[in-house]
Amino acid sequence: MTFPRFQKSLLAAAVALAGFTAAPAALWAQTTAPAVAAADQAAKPHVVVLATGGTIAGAGASAANSATYTAAKVPVDKLLAGLPELANVANVTGEQVLQIASESFTNDNLLTLAKRVSALVKQPDVDGIVITHGTDTLAETGYFLSLTVHTDKPIAMVGSMRPGTALSADGALNLLNAVSVAASKDAQGKGVLITMNDQIQSARDTNKDVNIETRAFQSQWGSLGMVVEGRNYWFRAPVKRHTNNSEFNIDNITHLPQVDIVYAYGNVQPTAVQALVANGAKAIIHAGTGNGSVADRMVKPLQEAHAKGVTIVRSSRVPYGFVLRNAEQPDDKHDWVVAHDMRPEKARILTMLALAQGADTKTLQRMFWEY
Numbered sequence: 001m002t003f004p005r006f007q008k009s010l011l012a013a014a015v016a017l018a019g020f021t022a023a024p025a026a027l028w029a030q031t032t033a034p035a036v037a038a039a040d041q042a043a044k045p046h047v048v049v050l051a052t053g054g055t056i057a058g059a060g061a062s063a064a065n066s067a068t069y070t071a072a073k074v075p076v077d078k079l080l081a082g083l084p085e086l087a088n089v090a091n092v093t094g095e096q097v098l099q100i101a102s103e104s105f106t107n108d109n110l111l112t113l114a115k116r117v118s119a120l121v122k123q124p125d126v127d128g129i130v131i132t133h134g135t136d137t138l139a140e141t142g143y144f145l146s147l148t149v150h151t152d153k154p155i156a157m158v159g160s161m162r163p164g165t166a167l168s169a170d171g172a173l174n175l176l177n178a179v180s181v182a183a184s185k186d187a188q189g190k191g192v193l194i195t196m197n198d199q200i201q202s203a204r205d206t207n208k209d210v211n212i213e214t215r216a217f218q219s220q221w222g223s224l225g226m227v228v229e230g231r232n233y234w235f236r237a238p239v240k241r242h243t244n245n246s247e248f249n250i251d252n253i254t255h256l257p258q259v260d261i262v263y264a265y266g267n268v269q270p271t272a273v274q275a276l277v278a279n280g281a282k283a284i285i286h287a288g289t290g291n292g293s294v295a296d297r298m299v300k301p302l303q304e305a306h307a308k309g310v311t312i313v314r315s316s317r318v319p320y321g322f323v324l325r326n327a328e329q330p331d332d333k334h335d336w337v338v339a340h341d342m343r344p345e346k347a348r349i350l351t352m353l354a355l356a357q358g359a360d361t362k363t364l365q366r367m368f369w370e371y
């Protein structure tokens, strides 16, 4: 059986990391980087790959393991060494910021990553940023970065659905495409992008909607474009505020308040709301049914939480559409906020940032319309 070089490299890494046997060192050293004059290579854009873990750095026991593997195993230098084609599009340097599965991301991790991105984009010798990330919370992190990092330089988030050790692994092409997009002048000023499955998507609009399959990231508003063989094909532009046009700035943020999510379902009881308030939540995102509906028995507990100073945001557990203000609930009367088209987990991100700078409910509502 033959493997593409990237898979071979990661398989060797996986085997070595698992301690099964010594990895053939030649696989890591192997390179097909083109013979390019040093001056021509130096003229290429400089893209920094910030690695945080996830499946794109995952490794399974065999090539047949497309879904059973350990995330966050392969270090960034091995990922980059396995893809010498990167040198065709940019000068790429890597930094290991985190090495975790993204379901374990914390607010502190968000702050660490965003501050590093912010510092790098200020460097004149950096043209673009790629962030390798687990797919589970990739869209949340992307939205956070789009709200807090001030830059025109492209920031491309990328992950994979299959570990590099698997047959038909998607990580290598996703990473090459991400670097190619981050190196592109025509990707400037478009906010934080997600480059997976040949699509170029806005991190704000896009979510992990399909698990297992490689077409994991979808947006009800559509992709911005596609990247094919190193060229970007654009079809739309983001209209919501982001990056340079954002009123949030990671350079001024040191702490994020506790904001939690309550999920609605048949026979839901107030227990979760009451426990979260007792635990110090500053805001509760209510992931309601339908158009953000709230069960009759939940209205009073949410009003009681609000009376204690907890901001209530009405979102929906339904992935598509958007929540209308004063429709399913009299939001003006309750002084509740609606999350517009933001999924509950992304509504949490915006609400944390808003509360961190003392926004009241009117201001938070304005932010949900604008971002």
Ligand code: ASP
Pocket (backbone or CB within 6 Å): 053, 054, 055, 056, 071, 100, 101, 102, 103, 133, 134, 135, 136, 137, 159, 160, 161
């Ligand atoms: N659980 C993994 C993660 O988010 C899944 C992935 O990366 O695709 O880290």
